Amino acid sequence: MDLLYLILALGLPLLLGTGWLQLFTPNSLPGRWPLLAGYGALLGLLGITVLMRLIDACGFPLSIAWVGSVSGILALAAIVTKRFTDPVNNTAAMPDFGFCCMSYWHKLLFSLFFALISLRLLTLGLELIWRPLFPWDATMHWATKAKVWFHTAGITPFVEPDLWLKMGGEGVFSDHHPEYPQTIPLLQTWVNLALGRWDESLMNLPWLLCYAALGCMFYGQARVAGVGPLTALIFTYMLMSMPLINVHVALAGYADLFLGTCYVGALMAFHNWSQNKERWQGALALLLAGLCMTIKNEGFYWFLSFIPALIVVSLSLRKSLFFLLLLPALVVAVLWMFPEDINVAGHSLGQLALSYRPNALSPILTSFAVFDNWHLFTYLLLCLVPLAFLSNFHRYLGIGAALTSAVGLLLTLFLFTKFAYGAVYHSSLGRISLHLVPSVMFLIMLAYHEVCESGSSPDNSTAETENLSPD
Amino acid sequence: MPKLVLCSLTTGCAALLLGAYLLFWWQSGQHTADTRFWSSQQLSVVVGSRLPTKDGIRVKLDAVGRAVLISSPSNMVLSDYAQIHLRFLDDSLHSSVALIWKTTKGGNRIFSLDHYTPVQRSIWIPTSNVPAWKGTALELGIVLDGRPGDELTLAGFSAPSPSFSNHLKSVYFQWTSYSSWDMTSSNHYQGIAATNATPKPVPVFAALLALSLLSYAGLLFTGRAHKRFDLRVVAVLTVACWLGLDALWQTRLLHKLHNTHASFSGLKSTEKLAAAAPSGEIYSFIQKVKHHTNSPQYRFFLGSRGDYEGMRGAYYLYPYNVLWRRYGPELPDKAIFRRDDRIVLLNPSEIRFNKETGAMILPNQDQLPVEVLMVDDIGSLYRVL
Structure with a gap:
């Protein structure tokens, strides 16, 4: 019976997200099926948590009956709408991942890398299913809320310890970070509701689904961006094989994997929107960028990184430059005038203690160039991205502006605030970097594709690079 | 292309080994x-x-x-x-x-x-x-x-x-040995078993890639490549080095999976918690506390000087209404407490119980009358009078 409940717990969000997304995506899209599966799973999981909040706000208990019924009805509505609005293309073709046009060796390589990804998924999945909740923060302030909400069948408020004491603990709970967003604990609550009991291991299955979604989204958007199926799959494998990403699946319970997946989903959609101006990509980018803020406090800052990206994409080069030069000045002015005690996304200026911490620079370099957090990612970045910008500056302005802002914010956090200790002791640098590394990997892949395109000649061109057939 | 890739990679490996030997010889000096x-x-x-x-x-x-x-x-x-x-x-x-x-x-x-x-x-x-x-x-x-x-x-x-061959054996061990998950695993992965071990695999594989690419450049320059520059050779060399690094990581993952399987497979969720090390003892103790209390209506105050113990103890106590503060005094002031509140102390704790007066000595030296409900090697449970 557990298997059935788990299929419900994971299948319903997938159905919900995919059902609605397929209404807006063109049928003849390269990489459509992986894209739908990936974005559908992510949106469905995050959507379930939104529904749970709404159900609780309306005064109803959190239960499989309520949450399952509402999400089931919504999923059914999407399927029915699709059936009535697009009956001709209603029966979707089987995905072939562009196999038809690949050479024998390319098919072999494609199968090899697909097998490697599958092996990784299986290894991490078994680790997750067997091991009870393990990581530090997961047991300190994420799953604590899930436990209470599951047992009370409602989103009982968590408050600071001082307030808990003042209120005498009446109707409130407390943990180490009561102000953290609700999405992650609600995901765990949802799975436990489906199972009908508290299960320390199975409640983390959304992390496995998120990991699979990351790969599917990455592959799908790579295909939309014009990357051939084999190249797209190899880069997907490289992304999914990064150790720190794998660790956050095996030792599930942190929010960082979800935030990284959400941000890269938004950024990839944004980039492809900036190239093709397809409205559904723009809407996807906006939706996911906004959802970043519901996962972790840092999501607010990653959301802000889209502002310079929008500026460069929407305005001419001269105007963009003007605004981009104005922006840092504006930021400095805001920081100068902003009251020190007002909290924004979990932090106040006074708490940040802004000043340069030079002892954090070496650990940052070590984390990226010496540790095996991301395999050879840093070296690829240093070689490929400058080449791509040199050959086609304009195409990557938007995504470049977003990532430059985001990386700038990350470096500011670890070099100029009290959180530098997170870099010095390697206690949080890796996890925060996880929010951005998948997005930078997408840029690296685009850079490689750009270098291939600019260097391709009749001798070197292959069918693989020209294959834009739907998957 | 495959011959070019193989030739470049082989030359790169040879150059790397030679470089490693020269570096080892230079660093180890005359140690014999x-x-x-x-x-x-x-x-x-x-x-x-x-x-x-x-x-x-x-x-x-x-x-x-x-x-x-x-x-x-x-x-x-x-x-x-x-x-x-x-x-x-x-x-x-x-x-x-x-x-x-x-x-x-x-x-x-x-x-x-x-x-x-x-x-x-x-x-x-x-x-x-x-x-x-x-x-x-x-x-x-x-x-x-x-x-x-x-x-x-x-x-x-x-x-x-201190020979080169022993050094290589040690490096092989550091890169491939069995190592368990720990609390730092979610923060970083160095690629080695001991934090003081060198070299770490990423710089080595980056050097291998660089040497292989140099070797390919050499083949092109000397005309032995017979063709113009082929980006696919660079791509294959890069992916080959990535695969090499990833093979080490996949091996480690399989080791850890074997460990996890041996520890937890076939167990129910509650049995896993009791079997997990080192938190299993804390979980078992907290289960006794819950069994003893048998009611979620009480307020629980958890005190411990141990970060890990306090965190785990509080987590296992939920969904009971528990207060545990990571920083600051283990327990709040006497005025906060009410009759029937429960206090759980997990070792190591600096809070003492005076048997003669029947009072708990709080961090600010106030005396709080309590009843001892349970004492264990792991901790103790009290009821506020």
Whole structure:
């Protein structure tokens, strides 16, 4: 019976997200099926948590009956709408991942890398299913809320310890970070509701689904961006094989994997929107960028990184430059005038203690160039991205502006605030970097594709690079 | 193209090995010490008990799960040896080993280095960049930690000569050995078993890639490549190096999976919590607390000086209404408490209970009348009167 409940717990969000997304995506899209599966799973999981909040706000208990019924009805509505609005293309073709046009060796390589990804998924999945909740923060302030909400069948408020004491603990709970967003604990609550009991291991299955979604989204958007199926799959494998990403699946319970997946989903959609101006990509980018803020406090800052990206994409080069030069000045002015005690996304200026911490620079370099957090990612970045910008500056302005802002914010956090200790002791640098590394990997892949395109000649061109057939 | 890739990669590997040897030779200087072996007769079991065995030395861990073996090496200049090599007859998932030593100039001070978890058949402990690994050794030994009563057989204890081949064996161990998940795993992954080990795999594979690319450039420059520059060669070389690095990581993941399977597969969720180390004891204690209390209406105050203990204890107490503060005093002021509140203290704790007065002495020295409900090795439970 557990298997059935788990299929419900994971299948319903997938159905919900995919059902609605397929209404807006063109049928003849390269990489459509992986894209739908990936974005559908992510949106469905995050959507379930939104529904749970709404159900609780309306005064109803959190239960499989309520949450399952509402999400089931919504999923059914999407399927029915699709059936009535697009009956001709209603029966979707089987995905072939562009196999038809690949050479024998390319098919072999494609199968090899697909097998490697599958092996990784299986290894991490078994680790997750067997091991009870393990990581530090997961047991300190994420799953604590899930436990209470599951047992009370409602989103009982968590408050600071001082307030808990003042209120005498009446109707409130407390943990180490009561102000953290609700999405992650609600995901765990949802799975436990489906199972009908508290299960320390199975409640983390959304992390496995998120990991699979990351790969599917990455592959799908790579295909939309014009990357051939084999190249797209190899880069997907490289992304999914990064150790720190794998660790956050095996030792599930942190929010960082979800935030990284959400941000890269938004950024990839944004980039492809900036190239093709397809409205559904723009809407996807906006939706996911906004959802970043519901996962972790840092999501607010990653959301802000889209502002310079929008500026460069929407305005001419001269105007963009003007605004981009104005922006840092504006930021400095805001920081100068902003009251020190007002909290924004979990932090106040006074708490940040802004000043340069030079002892954090070496650990940052070590984390990226010496540790095996991301395999050879840093070296690829240093070689490929400058080449791509040199050959086609304009195409990557938007995504470049977003990532430059985001990386700038990350470096500011670890070099100029009290959180530098997170870099010095390697206690949080890796996890925060996880929010951005998948997005930078997408840029690296685009850079490689750009270098291939600019260097391709009749001798070197292959069918693989020209294959834009739907998957 | 495949021939070009193979040729470039092979040349790159050869260049890397040559470079590694030259670097090793330059760093190790004139160190030419011979390998030192310690036989079972030369090792004393100072903690734990020695059991009869034909091969090596068999020890039984004591009541707290520890055994200590010591040798007294003569005229051993520590800096002459960059590694210590241990051989065990069996792997032991639940045990760890640490190296300890005293020096002639260090007096009674005991230096120690890294716990390797789990114990494996062959363990290479790097010592070359450890600041305290200098001077002449007075005593050298190992500390084994695990489950009380467990038995382990040490088949070999040696300080290998500082040769290139021993260095390569040590690197191979650091890159491929079994290592358990720990609390830092979610924060970073270095690619090696011991945090002081060098070299780490990423710079080595980056160097291999660079040398392979240089070799390809050389083939093009000398005209041996016969064709123009082919980006696919660069791509294949890059992916090959990535695959090499990833193979090490996949191997590690499979080791960890084997460990996890051995520890948890087939168990129900609650059984897993009791089996998990080291939190299993805390979970079992908290279950007793919940069984004793048998009602979610009380407020729970959890006090502990241990970060890990406090965090886990609080987590297991939910969904009861528990207050645990990571920083600051273990417990709040006396005025906060009400009758029937429950106080859980998890060791290590600085809160004391005065049996004569029947009062708990709070951090600000106030006395809080309490009733003792339960006392255990792990902690204690009280009811506020």
